[in-house]
Structures are given as C-alpha cells and as structure tokens.
Amino acid sequence: MDLRQLRYFVATAEELHFGRAAERLHIAQPALSIQIKGLEETLGVKLLDRTNRSVALTKAGTLFLTEARRTLAQAQHAAEVARRAGRGEIGRIEIGYSVDVSYSGVLSKALREYRKTAPDVELGLHELHPSTQIAQLQEGRIEVGFVASFVGNPAWKLPPELDTIRLMEWPLRLALPADHALAKRARIPREALADEPFIAYVGSDIEQDRALVQLTLGFTPRVVHETRSAFSLVSLVGAGLGVAIVPGSVSTYSVGEHVVYRPLSGNTIQVATDLVFKCDGQSPTVSKFLQTLRVTEAFGTGNPGKARSVPRATTSPVRHR
Incomplete structure (x- = not known):
C-alpha cells in the first residue's frame, strides 16, 4: 500500500x-x-x-x-x-553571545530582525565568553556566536575554519566623573591620564584585558579597582573612584548625572560586534540567519562589515572581551 x-x-x-x-x-x-x-x-x-x-x-x-x-x-x-x-523556516539554531553584546543592544536588534523572517525557528540562546564561543563553534555545540572583539588589536585572530560578519563598531571612550577637571574637554589626550586612578574591566583573561587597556593608553595605568561588570565599572566612576576606558556602546549607561564620556585622542582601537560561524557545512536555518543579518538595516549607526573581515589564525584564538 x-x-x-x-x-x-x-x-x-x-x-x-x-x-x-x-x-x-x-x-x-x-x-x-x-x-x-x-x-x-x-x-x-x-x-x-x-x-x-x-x-x-x-x-x-x-x-x-x-x-x-x-x-x-x-x-x-x-x-x-x-x-x-x-528553506530554513523551521528548526532550531544554537546561538552564543557575550554579555557585552547584550549590553550594546546589537543582540536584541539582530534577533528581532531575524524573528520577522523566521518566526517559527526555535532559538537556543547561550551566554558565553567569546573564547568559549569560539571553542564551541569549532566543536559544533553552537552554530553562530555574537562576539565582542577589539578592532586594531593585532593579537586577535580567528581559526581558519571560522568566518565572520561585522555588525557594529564603536570607538573607545573615557568614562570620568562629571565633576572631574578633564570633563570640560571635548577630547581627552592620553598623556593627560598618566597620573589618573583607573578602574579596569577584567573578564576571564585578566592579563589580556589589562594589556588591552595599556595598548589603548600607550602606558601602564595606575589601576585602583578592577570589576567584572560594565555596570559596576560605570558606577564606580560615578562614585568618583577613578576613570575608565569603555566601549562607546557603554555610554548609554546612566548613573544619574555623575558620569560623562569623552573620546580619546590618538586612539585607533575600537570595539566591534562580530557574528562568527563556520565557513562550511551550514544548515539551511543557519544560512537563512546569516542571510537575514547580511541584508538587515537594523544596525543604523554602526559600520556593517563583510564576511571574512577578521584575520585568521592557524593556532588557538586569543581571548578577548
């Protein structure tokens, strides 16, 4: 029959x-x-x-x-x-994201745009450190990752089997107390910060996070406090305990009127959000996800990039924030 x-x-x-x-x-x-x-x-x-x-x-x-x-x-x-x-209209997709990406608003914008095109796809969302995302992408445990990276950091490279789409870029900013003497300046020269107390963000790779601050400033800062939360970092600045280097996306955080954000002169390092995925073997669901984010205009003031815009490495990727 x-x-x-x-x-x-x-x-x-x-x-x-x-x-x-x-x-x-x-x-x-x-x-x-x-x-x-x-x-x-x-x-x-x-x-x-x-x-x-x-x-x-x-x-x-x-x-x-x-x-x-x-x-x-x-x-x-x-x-x-x-x-x-x-056609990638149903199924499930495993998505990794770092906490910095969720703070920036890129994750919510990207998922909102994708849900318009594939409302019946189930999303498996996993908050993971970027280095963990890279490892799980290689192992096939997640299929795409929203990773915060540093543009202009020569140490950061992706494994050759991974590809990327740049979604947004932000310049680094100096967060400082609103009553700080430097707050009156429109742009802060890095040399003016040599004697300032710094509050530093540290993730799972403390030494590298410290090195990135030093690379941004051009000197070793005097760090008086370290925190693992961007919100805590800005709160400590608002309390007048020091100044801090933060991504431009963090400048939306409000601590009353106690914190101001200013650009740094001479700085070329930026913070970006990259969508990372395997070059080959993508499922139809992943292919549709990538296609949606390649053409979406959800990211407005950012600088959308093209695939393969991030260097490749033949060794394990370095950790980054």
Missing part, C-alpha cells in the same frame, strides 16, 4: 463513480480499477461494492476512508515540514 493508492481510493470514494474519479485523477479508468483492486487485495478486505450501475462504500470502506484522509493530510504536512526546513 502506498500514498498513490490512498489518493486513488479517496477520489473514488468521494465520487462513487470510477469514470469521474479517473477523470479527476487524470488517469485511465482501467488503471484506476486495477489500483483499487490491488489495494483491496493488500488489505484483504472489500472497500467498494460495485455494480454496473453504482459504486458504494462497504462498512470497512467507510472507516478506511476516514483514516486514508488523515494519512494523506499527515503526509502532506510532513512534506511541507521538510520543504520549510530546507
């Missing part, structure tokens, strides 16, 4: 006339009769009572018609599920 036989039987049962059923199915009447007879032989039961003048359903045929319709409907549904999965 196959789906074709079920379709032939349903048409015949609904028409109760072999000629009309054959015309509806676009086949010859003898071929239809052969298929119905073969179905009855397979089931070992008579489905239709035939005479020269009429066709009627047997009791078994009436019950079988209900189940045949259900089976055909389920088969059609299964086929549509497969087609939608092939």
Whole structure:
C-alpha cells in the first residue's frame, strides 16, 4: 500500500463513480480499477461494492476512508515540514553571545530582525565568553556566536575554519566623573591620564584585558579597582573612584548625572560586534540567519562589515572581551 493508492481510493470514494474519479485523477479508468483492486487485495478486505450501475462504500470502506484522509493530510504536512526546513523556516539554531553584546543592544536588534523572517525557528540562546564561543563553534555545540572583539588589536585572530560578519563598531571612550577637571574637554589626550586612578574591566583573561587597556593608553595605568561588570565599572566612576576606558556602546549607561564620556585622542582601537560561524557545512536555518543579518538595516549607526573581515589564525584564538 502506498500514498498513490490512498489518493486513488479517496477520489473514488468521494465520487462513487470510477469514470469521474479517473477523470479527476487524470488517469485511465482501467488503471484506476486495477489500483483499487490491488489495494483491496493488500488489505484483504472489500472497500467498494460495485455494480454496473453504482459504486458504494462497504462498512470497512467507510472507516478506511476516514483514516486514508488523515494519512494523506499527515503526509502532506510532513512534506511541507521538510520543504520549510530546507528553506530554513523551521528548526532550531544554537546561538552564543557575550554579555557585552547584550549590553550594546546589537543582540536584541539582530534577533528581532531575524524573528520577522523566521518566526517559527526555535532559538537556543547561550551566554558565553567569546573564547568559549569560539571553542564551541569549532566543536559544533553552537552554530553562530555574537562576539565582542577589539578592532586594531593585532593579537586577535580567528581559526581558519571560522568566518565572520561585522555588525557594529564603536570607538573607545573615557568614562570620568562629571565633576572631574578633564570633563570640560571635548577630547581627552592620553598623556593627560598618566597620573589618573583607573578602574579596569577584567573578564576571564585578566592579563589580556589589562594589556588591552595599556595598548589603548600607550602606558601602564595606575589601576585602583578592577570589576567584572560594565555596570559596576560605570558606577564606580560615578562614585568618583577613578576613570575608565569603555566601549562607546557603554555610554548609554546612566548613573544619574555623575558620569560623562569623552573620546580619546590618538586612539585607533575600537570595539566591534562580530557574528562568527563556520565557513562550511551550514544548515539551511543557519544560512537563512546569516542571510537575514547580511541584508538587515537594523544596525543604523554602526559600520556593517563583510564576511571574512577578521584575520585568521592557524593556532588557538586569543581571548578577548
């Protein structure tokens, strides 16, 4: 028994006339009769009572018609599920993101745009440090990652099997107390900060985070406090305990009127949000996700980039914030 036989039987049962059923199915009447007879032989039961003048359903045929319709409907549904999965419209996608990306608003904007095109795809969201995301991408545990990286940091490279789309870039800013003497300046020269107490953000790789601050400033700062939270960092600046280097995205954080943000002169390092993924072997769901974010205009004032805009490495990637 196959789906074709079920379709032939349903048409015949609904028409109760072999000629009309054959015309509806676009086949010859003898071929239809052969298929119905073969179905009855397979089931070992008579489905239709035939005479020269009429066709009627047997009791078994009436019950079988209900189940045949259900089976055909389920088969059609299964086929549509497969087609939608092939177009990336349903399924599940495992997404990693770093806490910095969620603070910046890029994650919410990206997912909002994607949900417009694929509302039935299930999202598996995992808050992970960028270096953990890189490892899990290589292992296949997540499929895409939203990673905060430092533009202009020569140490950061991606493994060669990973690719990237740059979604946004922000310049670094100096956060300082609103009543600080330097707050009156429109731009802060780095040399003016040599004697300032600094509050530093440190992630899972403390030495590298310290090195990046030094690279940004051009000297080793006098760090008086370290914190693992951007919110805590800005709060400590607002309390007057020091100044801090922060991404431009952090400048939206409000601590009353106690913190101001100023650009640094001579700084070329920026913070970016990159969408990282495997170069090959993408599922239709991932391909659609990437296609959506390549063409979306959700990121407004950022500087959208092209794929392969981040250097590759032949060794393990360095950790970054």
